[in-house]
Structure formats: C-alpha cells, structure tokens
Amino acid sequence: MPGGTDQTLQPFAWRAETLYPDTEIVSRTHEGIVRSDYSEYADRTAQLANALDAAGYGDGERIGTVCWNHHRHFETYFGVPGMGAQLHTINPLLPDKHIQYIVENAADRTIFVDQSFLPKVEGAVADDPESFASVDRYVVMGGQVPETELDAVAYESFIEGHSTTYDWPTLDEERPAGLCYTSGTTGKPKGVEYTQQMLWSHTMALQTPQGIPVADDDVVMPVVPMFHVNAWGLPFSTTAGGAKHVYPGPQPEPADLAALIEDEGVTLTAGVPTVWLGLMEYVEDNDVDLSSLDRLVVGGSAAPEAMIRFFDDHDVELIHAWGMTETAPVGTVAHVKADLEDADYETRLDKRTKQGLIVPGLEFRVVDDAGEAVPHDGEAFGELHVRGPWVTTEYFARPEATEAEFVDGYLKTGDVVTVDGDGYIKIVDRAKDVIKSGGEWISSVELENELMAHEAVAEAAVIGVPHERWQERPLALVVPTEDADTGTLEAGLREHILASYPKWWVPDSVVVIDEVPKTATGKFNKQALRAEYGDESLVEGRVPEDAAPER
Structure with a gap:
C-alpha cells in the first residue's frame, strides 16, 4: 500500500507487510483454527479490493459487515477503506428494526455476513425488504453458502481468481473510512463516521505509553467484538505495531479464551467485564496457565474492584479504559501516574478503579446543570464533555441529533463524572441513570x-x-x-x-x-x-x- 503526506490507514498495513511478513494472524472459525501471516494478509486484502472493484463497489460507497472476530473480517478492515470505500460494521445483536434502520440510513451496497448470522439478516430482510433496497449482494464469510433466499456468494469465491496485487489509491485524510452506529437504547441508532485521519490519529494515540501501546513482540486478542467500534481500535494498532493477531471467532466461551491464551501466548486482550467474570470463574475451577498474559483491558462498563485484585493476584495488569462510539472509541486510560507509582497498593488501586486519565490529543471539561465548570476535587459531579482529532463533530444524516449532543465544539457524552486532584476521571453514572x-x-x-x-x-x-x-x-x-x-x-x-x-x-x-x-x-x-x-x-x-x- 502506498503512503503519502496525508494521515491514513494505508501506512500501517504497508509497514506490517514490509517489516513483519512472517508474523502470524490466528483465527478461530467455524472451520477450525486458521493460520496466516502478514504476507498472505496483504495478498488477500488486495484480492478483496480487486473483487470489490470488479463488482462495481468503490469510491465512497458503504460496505456492511455482520461478522464475528476472525481473519476474513480483519481483511475488510484494511481492504475496504484502503481502496476508498467505507467499512460499516453492523452490530448483529441489535433488534431487527434497528438493523433495518441502520442499513437503510447507511445505504449499504453489499453486506458481508457470517453463516451463523445469516438467519438474523434473512429475517430482517424478509420483514422489511425496502430497508435493504440498496443492497445488491450478500457475501457469506466462508467457503460455501448455505441454502438461502438472499442473493449470496461465498467469500472465498468472491475473491478467488483476483490479483494479489492492487494499485492502492492515494487517499485524502478526510475521506470517510468507517461507520458505526450507537446502540439506540434511547431512540434510533445514530451513525458515527470515522475519517481516515480520525482512525490514524486514534491509532497513534493508542501507541503512546499513556494509551494501550502494542509492540512487535505482543500477541493481541481482541474479545470485544469487531462490530463494536472497531474492536476498540486494536486491529489497527496491532497492525501498526507489527504484532501477532489472535481472533477468538464466533461466540467464544471462557474455555475457548483460556485455550487461545495458553496456546498462542496472548499478551494483551480486551473486552467488557462480563467476559472476564466468566474467565475468572473458569480459572478458579480449572488449571489455566495465564503466564503469557501481561495486560487485560476492560471497558464498556466499570470493572469491580474484586476483578482488578483477582488479576493482580495472577500477575495480569487490568487496565481500565473509557470511550464511546463517538470517540472512536478510546478517550481515557487508567494508568498510574509516575508520582503515584511508589504509593501504597490501596492508593494505586483507587486510581485504577477509575476510568482514568484523558488520552494525549484529547481535551475535556466537566460542567454542572448550569453549564459551569466543576472543581477537580473528586466530589463535585458534572457532565463530561470531550473534543479532539478522533472525536466526531456530527452524526451521520441526523442534524437534529447533532444539534442536541454537541456544544462549543465539544461532544456532550452524557456521562456524569468526578475528577480528582490528580486528573483521574471517574464515571459515577449516565446522565439518564443518575x-x-x-x-x-x-x-x-x-x-x-x-x-x-x-x-x-x-x-x-x-x-x-x-x-x-x-x-x-x-x-x-x-x-x-x-x-x-x-x-x-x-x-x-x-x-x-x-x-x-x-x-x-x-x-x-x-x-x-x-x-x-x-x-x-x-x-x-x-x-x-x-x-x-x-x-x-x-x-x-x-x-x-x-x-x-x-x-
């Protein structure tokens, strides 16, 4: 992939292919464990881009995915935005009416769908065909297509025969690269577009020591779904760092995660607290070797203090992070500041239970109901507002939502927080839940x-x-x-x-x-x-x- 002066995703894939061609990409799939490397990944993303070109999809068009975490889904992460289209990851756990609205609102041209999600998509289409009017092809992730009434082709057939080289275009950094919708629990889902520059800057921020840096000796397993805000950006940062990818595939159980950690030497993983509660129970009842695991990132909701202590006892650092669909998503990470590293365990634990410090590159403020700033005393409550290079400034095709949720260039997060004297942000509630x-x-x-x-x-x-x-x-x-x-x-x-x-x-x-x-x-x-x-x-x-x- 060529580079350029603009800030785009392309150099990350180029670097991995060039410097780490033999580094593995491991994927748990319906077909079993699939192994490849960055060299093969480059060939297959080129084939995907050529296939999309041949099918008539391209410049600025939206390509939907309804998929688990696996190597084929990862191929769309660079293959789709790299050729100038926009990757739209769709959450299959949403109600059918929300998926119907999302596809119609985005006007997706084609949808890549896992075999296990095919009945879900079929049902949504049958219930409201008009909402899928823009879609002219479904690509089933695998080597074959089960019986279906949809116009579908197998992924391997879709890319087969296409060249393993591709003339990657030079892209403008403001070109939309990704699209993800909020969960819509308080109304219709809202679309958030990510430009090439937003994803580039988010990746670079993750790679700082104050983010969630990935080195070339790391083995990264994103358990957070790839349909949920780009798996928190880990597929991009793992590639940028030249590290090994491990994808846990469809509906991984605690036993599956434990086996992948042991067998693949996972050093960094990430997911919501319920995932790790399940792993904790499994570890307590079984002989599990977690010795390779250095860091475990928790987001989506707060990790109980007992969870942090549990993984500390197993020599695994649990790192709290916070973010939103609108922030691409990482906004804070709960690292212990240098002047607190010699503090007693309970003091450090108190900091780690909070959502953490704002990531370099972002700004925040906390305001009360009257719009006045609240003191950073760890007690005063207020709504968290954030802004920065990877924070969206508007919703996709929803001007009324944009007007309601943004003020003075800041995103109104809806999170009620306190900030202590050391700058640690602690979410005490959602504005609607306090x-x-x-x-x-x-x-x-x-x-x-x-x-x-x-x-x-x-x-x-x-x-x-x-x-x-x-x-x-x-x-x-x-x-x-x-x-x-x-x-x-x-x-x-x-x-x-x-x-x-x-x-x-x-x-x-x-x-x-x-x-x-x-x-x-x-x-x-x-x-x-x-x-x-x-x-x-x-x-x-x-x-x-x-x-x-x-x-």
Whole structure:
C-alpha cells in the first residue's frame, strides 16, 4: 500500500507487510483454527479490493459487515477503506428494526455476513425488504453458502481468481473510512463516521505509553467484538505495531479464551467485564496457565474492584479504559501516574478503579446543570464533555441529533463524572441513570460496584424508582451466586452498603433476579429494567426518616 503526506490507514498495513511478513494472524472459525501471516494478509486484502472493484463497489460507497472476530473480517478492515470505500460494521445483536434502520440510513451496497448470522439478516430482510433496497449482494464469510433466499456468494469465491496485487489509491485524510452506529437504547441508532485521519490519529494515540501501546513482540486478542467500534481500535494498532493477531471467532466461551491464551501466548486482550467474570470463574475451577498474559483491558462498563485484585493476584495488569462510539472509541486510560507509582497498593488501586486519565490529543471539561465548570476535587459531579482529532463533530444524516449532543465544539457524552486532584476521571453514572433523591444525587454505578463486591452477588444493577416524597429512590436488582443464602441476602447487602455509604444511599429494596438484561453492546440494559421494575410500590414507604438525604 502506498503512503503519502496525508494521515491514513494505508501506512500501517504497508509497514506490517514490509517489516513483519512472517508474523502470524490466528483465527478461530467455524472451520477450525486458521493460520496466516502478514504476507498472505496483504495478498488477500488486495484480492478483496480487486473483487470489490470488479463488482462495481468503490469510491465512497458503504460496505456492511455482520461478522464475528476472525481473519476474513480483519481483511475488510484494511481492504475496504484502503481502496476508498467505507467499512460499516453492523452490530448483529441489535433488534431487527434497528438493523433495518441502520442499513437503510447507511445505504449499504453489499453486506458481508457470517453463516451463523445469516438467519438474523434473512429475517430482517424478509420483514422489511425496502430497508435493504440498496443492497445488491450478500457475501457469506466462508467457503460455501448455505441454502438461502438472499442473493449470496461465498467469500472465498468472491475473491478467488483476483490479483494479489492492487494499485492502492492515494487517499485524502478526510475521506470517510468507517461507520458505526450507537446502540439506540434511547431512540434510533445514530451513525458515527470515522475519517481516515480520525482512525490514524486514534491509532497513534493508542501507541503512546499513556494509551494501550502494542509492540512487535505482543500477541493481541481482541474479545470485544469487531462490530463494536472497531474492536476498540486494536486491529489497527496491532497492525501498526507489527504484532501477532489472535481472533477468538464466533461466540467464544471462557474455555475457548483460556485455550487461545495458553496456546498462542496472548499478551494483551480486551473486552467488557462480563467476559472476564466468566474467565475468572473458569480459572478458579480449572488449571489455566495465564503466564503469557501481561495486560487485560476492560471497558464498556466499570470493572469491580474484586476483578482488578483477582488479576493482580495472577500477575495480569487490568487496565481500565473509557470511550464511546463517538470517540472512536478510546478517550481515557487508567494508568498510574509516575508520582503515584511508589504509593501504597490501596492508593494505586483507587486510581485504577477509575476510568482514568484523558488520552494525549484529547481535551475535556466537566460542567454542572448550569453549564459551569466543576472543581477537580473528586466530589463535585458534572457532565463530561470531550473534543479532539478522533472525536466526531456530527452524526451521520441526523442534524437534529447533532444539534442536541454537541456544544462549543465539544461532544456532550452524557456521562456524569468526578475528577480528582490528580486528573483521574471517574464515571459515577449516565446522565439518564443518575438517581435524584431529595435533591441529591446517588450514583447507580457506584452502588452496583459496591453490591458486586459482596461475595454473595454475581451481578447487580440499580435503577431509580419514582417516590412520592423523595422524587426517586434506588432499587437494587441482584443475581446471587450459586451458594448465596437468599433469605439473608437483603439484610446483608444493606449492611454492606452502609459500611461505605450514608443511609440515604442504601437501596430501599433488593429484588433477586435470574439475569441482568444486557444491551447489544454488553452493558446493563437499564431501560428494560425500568420498564419491568419501575413500580413505585417497590420502594414506597420503605425509606426511614433518618435515611433521608441531609439538607
């Protein structure tokens, strides 16, 4: 791939192919483990680009993917934007109506789809064919196409016979390279375009010591889905660093992840907390060798303190990070600052449980309801606003959403945060999830983390429920561990919360549930919980007078 003066993705792939042609790309697929290297990767991305050209797709057109993490999906990451088209990763876990809206809004020309997701796509198309009117071909990721009513071709057939060289164009850095939609839990999904320059600058920021740097001796396994904000940018930064890729494929179980870590020598991996909770349970019950693993990145929601301690005990550094679809996505990383490295373990742990320090290249501010800046004292609450080279400044074809979510060049993140004197940002809630009780704020996220620190709790979510006197009161919904005594659970949890928080923070009720519902990106679905459990009778009259907020 040629380079140029503009900041694009092309030099990353060129460097890997040129300097590390024999470095492996390992992929767990429906067909088993597939191994290749950067040299073969360069050939196959060229074939893909030639195939897209021959099919009539190209300059600025959007190419959709509905795929797991594997080598073929990775080929689209450089093959599609490298030839001037735009890669649109589609989250298959979204409701059909959201996928229909996304495809129609993006006007995708073709969709690459995994065999296991084919029924999902078929159902969405059958239910609303007009929303897929722009799509004239489906490419099934594999060597063959199962029986389907869609106009589909197998990926290997699609690229077969095409040249392994390609005349990669010189691209403008402002050319759209990627497209990803928000999960749409509060309305229609919003599209976020990533230009070549945005993805380049995000990759370079990750490669700084204050980011999540990848070296050529690393072995990187992104468990966070490649359909979720470019797997947090790891396919790009891993390539830029010339490191080995390991893709865990379709629906990896904890046993699959453990085996890949052991067999491939994974040094860096990343995913949401629920993934690592599953791995923790597996490690406790099985003989698992984690000795190769240096770093484990957690994002999407906060990691419980117990999780950080668990991996510390296994000599694995758990790194907290924060970001959004709109920030491409990494915005903060919780590294320990140099002047804190000699502090005691508990002090350092406190910093690591926060979302962290703003990544070099970005700016932020925290403002209250009146738009005034709040002090960095670790206590004052406010909404986090961010801006920078890889933060979007508008939504795709949604001017009304753009007007509502951006101010003074900043993205209004919707996250309520505190910032301590060392500059560490801590998310205390989403703006829509913070609980206002008697005019005072209660952080549902802090309560959830404290509940999940209790040995009898596997998962916990907290929502605000209407209250006649106090406006809102917290309700806890918990999934107990297998050996928990549910008869004494509520009293035990109340006592546990009181050890760290005032009485008025203690949830008025504790409801035992089988599972906390998740959004399509693996976060707790508070909207669904509020719909099912937002009944005032669950908390009415239960808050004692001495547990009310002090005014």
